[in-house]
Amino acid sequence: MLDRKDIFATLTENWRRAGNPVGMKADDLTAWASGLKFEEGSDTIIYTGGLYQMVPFINAFVAGVERLEESGIGGAGFRVFRALSSIGLDVSSAYAALTAGDKKRFNDIVVRVVDLLSRSGVEVGYLGKDELYSGILFHDLGMDSIFEEQARAVSAKFREHHVRRAITIDPHSTVALKLLYPKVLDDFDVEVKHYMEVLDPSKAVAEGHLQGKKYAIHDPCLLARKLGLHESFRAILRRAGAEVAEPTRSGRMTFCCGGPLENIAPKVSSEIVVRRAAELRQLAETAVVACPICLANFSRVEEKTGLAALDVLEALR
Amino acid sequence: MARSFVEVKKEMYAALSDEKMRTGVARGMDSYLVNYRKVKDRPDVVQLRSEVKAIKDYSSKHMEELYKSALEALQRNGVPGYYARTAGDALEIVYKLVGTGKIVVKSKSMVTEEIGLRHFLQEKGNEVWETDLGELIIQFRGEKPAHMISPALHVPREAVAEVFKKEFGRTFDPNDLPGMVAAAREFLRAKLLGAHVGITGINAISAADGTIVTVENEANIRLTGALPPTNIVIGGIEKVVPTTLDAVKTALLQGYYGGSPVPTYVNLSAGPSGTRDIEKTLVRPAQGSKEMHVVLVDNGRLQASAGPLWDATRCLRCGACQLVCPTYSVAGPTWGGPTYTAAVGLLWTAITEGRQSADPLSYFCLECEACNDICPVQIDISGSIRWLKKMASEELLGG
Numbered sequence: 001m002l003d004r005k006d007i008f009a010t011l012t013e014n015w016r017r018a019g020n021p022v023g024m025k026a027d028d029l030t031a032w033a034s035g036l037k038f039e040e041g042s043d044t045i046i047y048t049g050g051l052y053q054m055v056p057f058i059n060a061f062v063a064g065v066e067r068l069e070e071s072g073i074g075g076a077g078f079r080v081f082r083a084l085s086s087i088g089l090d091v092s093s094a095y096a097a098l099t100a101g102d103k104k105r106f107n108d109i110v111v112r113v114v115d116l117l118s119r120s121g122v123e124v125g126y127l128g129k130d131e132l133y134s135g136i137l138f139h140d141l142g143m144d145s146i147f148e149e150q151a152r153a154v155s156a157k158f159r160e161h162h163v164r165r166a167i168t169i170d171p172h173s174t175v176a177l178k179l180l181y182p183k184v185l186d187d188f189d190v191e192v193k194h195y196m197e198v199l200d201p202s203k204a205v206a207e208g209h210l211q212g213k214k215y216a217i218h219d220p221c222l223l224a225r226k227l228g229l230h231e232s233f234r235a236i237l238r239r240a241g242a243e244v245a246e247p248t249r250s251g252r253m254t255f256c257c258g259g260p261l262e263n264i265a266p267k268v269s270s271e272i273v274v275r276r277a278a279e280l281r282q283l284a285e286t287a288v289v290a291c292p293i294c295l296a297n298f299s300r301v302e303e304k305t306g307l308a309a310l311d312v313l314e315a316l317r
Numbered sequence: 318m319a320r321s322f323v324e325v326k327k328e329m330y331a332a333l334s335d336e337k338m339r340t341g342v343a344r345g346m347d348s349y350l351v352n353y354r355k356v357k358d359r360p361d362v363v364q365l366r367s368e369v370k371a372i373k374d375y376s377s378k379h380m381e382e383l384y385k386s387a388l389e390a391l392q393r394n395g396v397p398g399y400y401a402r403t404a405g406d407a408l409e410i411v412y413k414l415v416g417t418g419k420i421v422v423k424s425k426s427m428v429t430e431e432i433g434l435r436h437f438l439q440e441k442g443n444e445v446w447e448t449d450l451g452e453l454i455i456q457f458r459g460e461k462p463a464h465m466i467s468p469a470l471h472v473p474r475e476a477v478a479e480v481f482k483k484e485f486g487r488t489f490d491p492n493d494l495p496g497m498v499a500a501a502r503e504f505l506r507a508k509l510l511g512a513h514v515g516i517t518g519i520n521a522i523s524a525a526d527g528t529i530v531t532v533e534n535e536a537n538i539r540l541t542g543a544l545p546p547t548n549i550v551i552g553g554i555e556k557v558v559p560t561t562l563d564a565v566k567t568a569l570l571q572g573y574y575g576g577s578p579v580p581t582y583v584n585l586s587a588g589p590s591g592t593r594d595i596e597k598t599l600v601r602p603a604q605g606s607k608e609m610h611v612v613l614v615d616n617g618r619l620q621a622s623a624g625p626l627w628d629a630t631r632c633l634r635c636g637a638c639q640l641v642c643p644t645y646s647v648a649g650p651t652w653g654g655p656t657y658t659a660a661v662g663l664l665w666t667a668i669t670e671g672r673q674s675a676d677p678l679s680y681f682c683l684e685c686e687a688c689n690d691i692c693p694v695q696i697d698i699s700g701s702i703r704w705l706k707k708m709a710s711e712e713l714l715g716g
Binding site for chain 1: 322323326327329330333343347350641643644646647648677679680681683684685686687689690691703705706707708709710711713714
């Protein structure tokens with residue numbers, strides 16, 4: 001049983017060392033863009049927040065945390081404030097074991113969004129190694145001083161690159177930049193839009209190309225309740241002609257997959273997603289989501305539940 | 318003594334494999350949604366939500382003034398009213414009224430759970446019975462309520478049959494719900510008729526004239542309040558709203574959001590029974606209770622209403638937020654403090670037990686905002702839970 005302090009120490013140490021909570025290398029965060037051409041000096045950028053690229057690393061990290069919890073290390077008597085690496089969390093070998101294919105699936109999601117935006121008539125720049133992590137996990141865990149430090153750093157990079165407009169691709173980073181940065185920073189005047197606010201399905205999505213496909217829709221909680229984009233999510237699928245099966249708990253009343261607890265209480269997180277997956281599995285063999293945290297969480301229990309999960313961006317062809 | 322993060326996590330992890338609890342909570346959450354959908358878009362309910370939000374906003378900001386007015390109004394009605402600053406004060410007041418060797422019947426009340434009234438009165442040599450069916454089930458099982466409105470939410474029918482067999486000495490078919498309910502009715506009716514004291518709660522109370530409003534389906538509140546010679550009413554000071562009409566609106570909305578699209582009984586009561594049938598002169602008692610006492614419990618509420626958790630003091634205690642919470646769906650009542658569980662229950666734990674008691678619980682909140690979305694008075698439950706996390710995390714980082 002791991003204490004919050006030990007988990008905090010690890011996430012914080014990773015952030016200090018690598019700039020993100022799972023300690024992923026910058027090369028892995030930017031690899032998706034290699035070979036792509038971006039608008040030079042564009043004041044409109046794609047801001048990936050790194051979360052889609054992070055999915056295989058998050059899964060390896062969570063597996064490490066789960067193993068450590070099962071081994072019985074930690075617990076009430078464990079009072080030393082130190083990182084999990086010192087008590088046996090070895091993620092470096094798990095990270096090294098990730099194959100090119102493991103990473104490609106999630107990198108391709110980011111490539112896809114740039115392509116869809118371009119087809120909608122929106123060309124974007126990309127900050128590459130200057131794109132910093134949003135800090136959102138630290139906000140979720142109440143570590144506001146780190147979140148604010150990270151917000152300042154992101155904002156400074158935006159200023160350095162004269163960014164006026166940032167297009168985000170996942171709900172968590174969107175909430176950070178669009179809703180939270182303006183609260184914690186005095187001078188954040190970048191216009192932030194989620195790609196679903198910008199994308200024009202009539203231009204970007206080939207009509208009817210998913211006809212015959214059936215998906216159970218899982219509304220990511222932040223996308224539906226905080227960003228109100230659940231209808232835009234459906235509009236993309238409708239345009240593609242996919243059959244969308246609605247669970248009892250959908251739209252604004254969606255049921256969170258449990259992903260946000262993956263570090264702090266992976267067992268609770270896993271029970272929630274198994275429950276949700278069972279509800280969706282009654283409707284279809286495949287669920288469609290629009291969030292890397294949901295995607296990671298459903299993928300961890302895919303074998304157990306028999307429910308495959310796709311991000312809407314990868315469902316499109 | 319507040320539990321540590323690891324202790325909370327251990328209990329929650331253990332609960333994940335409690336199939337009975339999981340079944341009970343899942344069935345309860347599913348049937349709640351069916352009833353919720355019947356009220357959520359009803360034009361009168363939509364209108365009521367905005368009115369009650371305004372009533373509770375005002376009441377929370379004027380809590381002290383309002384509870385004092387309510388006590389004065391009760392006095393004018395010939396009903397002794399008491400302000401209890403702490404849980405201990407409340408117990409002392411009730412003990413002076415009940416004494417020892419009595420049969421006491423109670424309707425369900427979260428504030429009596431909060432102050433530990435049933436156990437206290439039992440320790441003082443009284444026989445105490447819960448008359449709400451769910452609350453009776455958890456009394457039999459020796460547990461705390463799993464939910465504000467449905468205390469036995471975690472107990473599926475099979476487990477009810479088991480505990481009734483133990484208590485009533487005969488077997489029950491778990492699928493014969495009417496049979497089990499009838500057994501409880503028979504058992505409780507005898508207790509109600511023989512009781513010396515009936516303790517009831519408050520859904521809302523009017524500052525203007527001291528009228529108390531309760532909403533229910535079982536009729537146990539009316540019987541508990543009316544049959545025994547003495548009626549003691551207990552509620553939190555946050556239940557005071559300006560007028561009787563405000564109180565009716567507030568209580569009705571609580572009923573709707575508590576899962577009753579058409580609550581069976583709405584009770585208004587402003588004193589012990591009386592009659593003016595002879596020469597229009599008030600004579601007490603008539604058919605119902607001979608005397609009535611009202612105890613308004615503070616226990617952290619007034620202080621909370623002026624601090625960072627003020628938002629939660631507007632809570633109607635309908636428990637809707639708990640019934641849409643994913644963490645609660647798998648961990649059940651283990652995700653909670655000594656009295657209040659899940660969602661807004663974490664904030665009530667902080668208000669009544671202190672922040673330290675709630676802070677280890679706060680980390681199991683997903684911040685998915687299902688609670689905020691359903692709350693009829695728009696409490697930022699998720700944001701307030703995150704505030705608890707922030708206070709605790711920044712302390713950890715700083716130390």
